[in-house]
Amino acid sequence: MSKIENFSYDNKIVRDFGIATTIWGIVGMLVGLIAALQLIWPVCNVTQYFTFGRIRPLHTNAVIFAFVGNGIFMGVYYSLQRLLKARMWSDKLSKIHFWGWQAIILAAAITLPLGFTSSHEYAELEWPIDIAIAVIWIVFGLNMFGTMLKRRENHLYVAIWFYIATWVTVTVLHIFNNLEIPVSMMKSIPVFAGVQDALIQWWYGHNAVAFFLTTPYLGLMYYFLPKAANRPVYSYRLSIIHFWALIFIYIWAGPHHLLYTSLPDWAQTLGTAFSIMLIAPSWGGMLNGLLTLRGAWDRVRRDPILKFMVVAVTSYGMATLEGPLLSFKSINAISHYTDWTVGHVHIGTLGWNGMLTFGVLYWLWPRLYGTKLFSTKLANTHFWLGTLGTMFYAIPLYWAGWTQSMMWKKFTADGFLAYGNFLETVTQIIPMYMVRALGGTIYLVGVCLMAYNLWKTAKAGTLIANVEASAPARVKYIPKKSDHWHSWIERRPIQLLIGSAIMVLIGGMVEIFPMLIIDDNVPKIASVHPYTPLELEGRDLYIREGCVNCHSQMIRPFRSETERYGEYSKSGEFIYDRPFLWGSKRTGPDLHRIGKKYSHSWHYNHMLDPETMSPGSIMPPYPWLLTQDLNTDYTVAKIKVLKMLNTPYPKKYEEKALDDLTTQALKIANELREQGADQEGLENKEIVALIAYLQRLGTDIKPKK
Amino acid sequence: MYKYILETAGNINWMAVFSLLTFFIIFSISIYLVVVKKESDLKHMAELPLADDNQNTKS
Numbered sequence: 001m002s003k004i005e006n007f008s009y010d011n012k013i014v015r016d017f018g019i020a021t022t023i024w025g026i027v028g029m030l031v032g033l034i035a036a037l038q039l040i041w042p043v044c045n046v047t048q049y050f051t052f053g054r055i056r057p058l059h060t061n062a063v064i065f066a067f068v069g070n071g072i073f074m075g076v077y078y079s080l081q082r083l084l085k086a087r088m089w090s091d092k093l094s095k096i097h098f099w100g101w102q103a104i105i106l107a108a109a110i111t112l113p114l115g116f117t118s119s120h121e122y123a124e125l126e127w128p129i130d131i132a133i134a135v136i137w138i139v140f141g142l143n144m145f146g147t148m149l150k151r152r153e154n155h156l157y158v159a160i161w162f163y164i165a166t167w168v169t170v171t172v173l174h175i176f177n178n179l180e181i182p183v184s185m186m187k188s189i190p191v192f193a194g195v196q197d198a199l200i201q202w203w204y205g206h207n208a209v210a211f212f213l214t215t216p217y218l219g220l221m222y223y224f225l226p227k228a229a230n231r232p233v234y235s236y237r238l239s240i241i242h243f244w245a246l247i248f249i250y251i252w253a254g255p256h257h258l259l260y261t262s263l264p265d266w267a268q269t270l271g272t273a274f275s276i277m278l279i280a281p282s283w284g285g286m287l288n289g290l291l292t293l294r295g296a297w298d299r300v301r302r303d304p305i306l307k308f309m310v311v312a313v314t315s316y317g318m319a320t321l322e323g324p325l326l327s328f329k330s331i332n333a334i335s336h337y338t339d340w341t342v343g344h345v346h347i348g349t350l351g352w353n354g355m356l357t358f359g360v361l362y363w364l365w366p367r368l369y370g371t372k373l374f375s376t377k378l379a380n381t382h383f384w385l386g387t388l389g390t391m392f393y394a395i396p397l398y399w400a401g402w403t404q405s406m407m408w409k410k411f412t413a414d415g416f417l418a419y420g421n422f423l424e425t426v427t428q429i430i431p432m433y434m435v436r437a438l439g440g441t442i443y444l445v446g447v448c449l450m451a452y453n454l455w456k457t458a459k460a461g462t463l464i465a466n467v468e469a470s471a472p473a474r475v476k477y478i479p480k481k482s483d484h485w486h487s488w489i490e491r492r493p494i495q496l497l498i499g500s501a502i503m504v505l506i507g508g509m510v511e512i513f514p515m516l517i518i519d520d521n522v523p524k525i526a527s528v529h530p531y532t533p534l535e536l537e538g539r540d541l542y543i544r545e546g547c548v549n550c551h552s553q554m555i556r557p558f559r560s561e562t563e564r565y566g567e568y569s570k571s572g573e574f575i576y577d578r579p580f581l582w583g584s585k586r587t588g589p590d591l592h593r594i595g596k597k598y599s600h601s602w603h604y605n606h607m608l609d610p611e612t613m614s615p616g617s618i619m620p621p622y623p624w625l626l627t628q629d630l631n632t633d634y635t636v637a638k639i640k641v642l643k644m645l646n647t648p649y650p651k652k653y654e655e656k657a658l659d660d661l662t663t664q665a666l667k668i669a670n671e672l673r674e675q676g677a678d679q680e681g682l683e684n685k686e687i688v689a690l691i692a693y694l695q696r697l698g699t700d701i702k703p704k705k
Numbered sequence: 706m707y708k709y710i711l712e713t714a715g716n717i718n719w720m721a722v723f724s725l726l727t728f729f730i731i732f733s734i735s736i737y738l739v740v741v742k743k744e745s746d747l748k749h750m751a752e753l754p755l756a757d758d759n760q761n762t763k764s
Contacts, residue, residue, distance in 0.1 A: 083753055155746075157753040223754050232751035237739045244735045248728060270724065277728070503731070510724055 002473045005152065008466040009081045013094040015368050015463060017074035018361055020102060021067055022451050025357070027109075028062030029444045035059050036437040038620070039587065040430060042610075045620035049113040052620060053546025057124040058112040063349060064122060066105045068213055071357040073097070073140070075220040076163055078364060080147060083157045083223070085471040089146025093139050100136035104129060115544035116186040119579045120201045122208045123177050127188040130178040137174065141167050148493035152471045155491060158239040162219030164493060165247045165500040169211040172504065176512075177204035181644065183637045187540070191645065194574030195262055195522050198582055203254035203512060209345075210250040213353055214316075218246075221289050221313065224360050228305050234291035238284055245281035247500060249274050251507035256327035259336065260556040261582060262571035268329075270511060275327035282320030289313040304379040308359030311387055315351025319344065334409075337552055337586040339429070340401025343394040350390040350443055358386065358450055365454050371461030378453045382446040389443025393436055400432035409560040417563055422589040427616050525572035528700040530647045531693070533635050533661040534668075538693025540638075541686055542581070545622065552583035553592040553697065566593035566698065573700060576647055588619060593698035600668060601675035603691045625687040626679065635661060668692055 038044040038052045045051045077094065081087060088094050107129050111117075117124040125133070144167065148156070177200055180188035192200055226233050233239055255263060255271025290313055293300060300306045322344050326335050335341055366373050373379060407425040410418035419425050489495050531539060542548070555561050557568040569592050574580055598606075605612050608626055610619040639654040649657075662683070668691055669683035682688060 079754070153753065155750055155753065157750060159754070226751075226754045230755070232748075232755060236747045236751040237742065240739050240742075241732075241735050245732055248731055252724065274724075506727055507724070 002475045004470050005473050006468065006470045007085075007087050008468050010077070010088050010091060010094065010465075011368050011467055012463065012465040013088065013091075013098060014074055014078040014364065015465075016098050017070045017077060018364060018368070018454075020098070021070035021074055021357060022361065022447075022454065024062060024066030024070060024105060025354075026444070026447055026451060028059060028067045029440065029447060031055055031062055032059040033437065033440045033444055036433065036440050039433050039618055040437060042618050042620050048622070048624045049115075051545065051622075053549050054113050054115060054117075056549045057117060057121075057546060058109065060122055061108050061112065061124060062105070064208065064212060065108070068217075068349075068353050068357070069101065069105075071353070071360070072166075072212075072216040072220070073101070074364070075224065075360055076144070076216065079159055079220070079223040080144065080163065083153065083160060084147055084151035085153045085469070086147055086151045089143050089150060093143040093146075097136060097140045097143060100132070100139065104132050104136060107132070111186065115546075117543060117546065118178070118180065118188065118190065119543045119546075119548055119581065120177060120190070121205050121584060123174075123201070123204060126186050127178070127180055127182050128185065130174070130180075134171075134174060137167075137171060141171070145493060145497070152474045154474060156493060156496065157223070158233075158236070158243060159219035159223040160493075161243050161496060161500070162215045162222065164497050165243070165504070166211050166216040166219070168497055168501045169207060169215075169247070169251070169504045172501070172508065173204045173207050173211065176200055176508075181641045183641055184634050187634060189638065189641045189645070190579045193576060193578045193645070194580050195264075195571045197578065197580040198258055198261070198574075199255065199263060199267060199512060201580070202257040203251075203508065206254035206257055207251055209348070210253070213348060214250075215247065217316075217353060217356055218242075218285055220356060220360060221285075221309075221316075224356075224363060225289055225292050225309050225313070228303070228309060228359065228363050229293050229296045229299070231292060231296060234288050234294065238288045242281050242285040242288060244503070246278075246285065248503045248507065249278050249281060251504045252511060253278060253327070255511070256332070257584065258582075259327070259329050259332040260558070261554050262569050262574065264571075267511060272327050272329060274507075275324045279321060279324045283317060286313055286317035286320070289316075304376060304383050305359050305362045307380075307383045308355045308362065308386070311383075312352050312354075312356035312359060315347055315355065315390070319348035319352060322347065333556070333558065334405045335401060336556075337584070338401035338405045339397040339432070339585075340405070341585065343397030343401060346397070347390065347394050350386070350393060354390075354443070354447075355386055358382065358447075361450065361454060365457045366461070368463060369458050369461030370464050371457060374453050374456035374460060378449055382449045382453070385442050385446030385449070389439050389441075389446060392439025392442055394439070396432035396435035396439070400429040400436075403432070404429055408564070409558070411560070417560065420564070422564070423614055423616055426587065426618060430618070522571045522575060524575065525570060525701060528573055528575060530576045530642070530649055531696065532664055533632075533639065533657040534664040534689050534692040535696045536638055536642075536693075537630055537632065537635060537661070538689035538691070539581075541625070541690045542693060543579070547591075548581045548583045550583075550585065550587035550619070552586050552590045554582040555590055555592050561590070565590050567701065569698075570701065573698070576642075578642070578645070591694070591697055593702075595695050595697040595699035596702070599675055600672045600691050600695070601677050603694055604672055604675075604677045604687060607687060607690065625690060626685055628686045629681075629684050630665075630686045630689050632658060632661060664692060665689070668695075 034044060035052055035056050077088065108125055111126060111129065112124060116126045118126055144163065179191040181191065182188045190197055222233055222239060252274035253271055255267045256275045259268050259272070290310070293306065293310065300310055325331055326344060362373060362379055404425045407419045407428060412418050489499060555565045555567070555569045562568055602613060607622045609621045610617040635657055636654045639649060639657045643649050665683040665688045668688050672682060
């Protein structure tokens, strides 16, 4: 028998992350609610810093990385210490991790409304913040692996495997999707362009869902559900298969976000095939969670914590069935670009992440403060508000998605689009948006009730910052003859890290490397040329304003789309697009063939007040584009970086880029004046650059007159 | 574009076969290892979360 060692668990860090997840949860959801209201009443877009295009990424980043992120760390810091029978390796690293992460969130909350964005969904933050994220993530990893190395328990419980896979995969994803060259302190240009950028972005985007919103939460489920139900997981065998199958398959599924786009068919097919295969491990995990409650269902009726967890696991099951179904090309043809996707995502986030976080918080708080929950009744009320809020949120969006998609695709008996004016398909779904906003409000009220309940609980008790514990010192495990490979790896965190890395890298490499190294995957089109300096600046304004959040630039090869927008998009048209701007949602129409469709003055007036050109439009006005001078301080630097990335500008073009910019701006300003837009110094204003970009869009392959 | 991709499809077929084979192998190995795992080890692992903490809430 080995010596008994006394030590303590660090509860303070768990409490801190718990407070952070609650506060950021309220903030992130409030921003989401404001964004939802902006889609009903454009007047809610107040000032240029708070338009839908800028705060939508603020909402997604806040709920993913601030609410869920802090929720992950709260659960990991609590469970890891106890499963390993060891205090965190370094209290200092825990503190650096906590404050570093909060500083990153604050930086996001400041820079995103200011328009600093890389435009990669869920990876919008600019390069200095990307570096900070990498540093803090490594701090977290060091602390986690340090704790594993000094543990007293030989075996690593399955929850820890999920934490390890999360850490290694997020590291890989973060690095690859943020390979960019800085142009200035808050602006960078991605290394990859067009289709390649799109594939890497959605490989990242999908796996942000997989390895930030799912695998760490599965780890939490495997720890906190048995704790709350007071019984072991239904099948430990199943959890092992769940783990390996899930992490191997998930990494391949990214291309299902790009079905019917210019991505080569083979990559789309791989994405679809692996997405469908995902049903098996996902449902295996869900059933394992639900069956853990066998014999305890009577308690589920009484215990709000178990209620939250049951709804969370059920939502996980629903979302992971719906996801693969949406990956069928025939279903995706209907769902993509519509609110169906938004509804689907929120079943996952509100239902799975939200409800599990709340369940864990209600379970943890009385233990952290050595008291009982202030009000079980209030927690039950929160449960019903959360469940109803999720339903009121998601169901109208499913309805909206189907309605809009059917309207986009409807033809008259004479073969014309039944709803040729895109706006008709938007105004039709405004009532659904109203119900969605109501659902979001209900959900948010529930979270506020929880914050109050937790605050009162904390007031009633005293924080037990350090929990005394004792356990036998770890004795070196002597392998038995009957041991298998898996028993070996279960006791070795570093080898498990390497094994998980290999699993996820296989998918990444097979899928992405051919896209990067085989030029033939993106056939070149001779008439496609790099953007002019003015167009480049206009494109960066388009990125700054977050236009991509509502407008796609990818016409799929459907008759309903080519009739509405023009020729379908070709991969060769995007080879100079850094970053790609295909978008994922059409709240407004696709813009890939908008070039030369309208006059300069139409765009000028439309940006000044969209309702004058499109009555009933929910697009916010952008009057500041007409008054703010175009910043050309970094134009030369941008051209230099693009040349470094093999964009074929002429030799020494950077020396004459600004002259070309001025000439083109003058030309557009004069044309605008001829069309009636009489404004002093127009050629220096941002609107001219944006018009230059919009008028260029999709025109490279149009026959020249 | 489609014509071009079809022309080169022969070169990428290995990817689909490779990925499915890899998955099949990994899945089969994990099933085998799980099946041969000792009951006592599984029980010990499954009960780790329940045995880790003596801190309880007042109720």
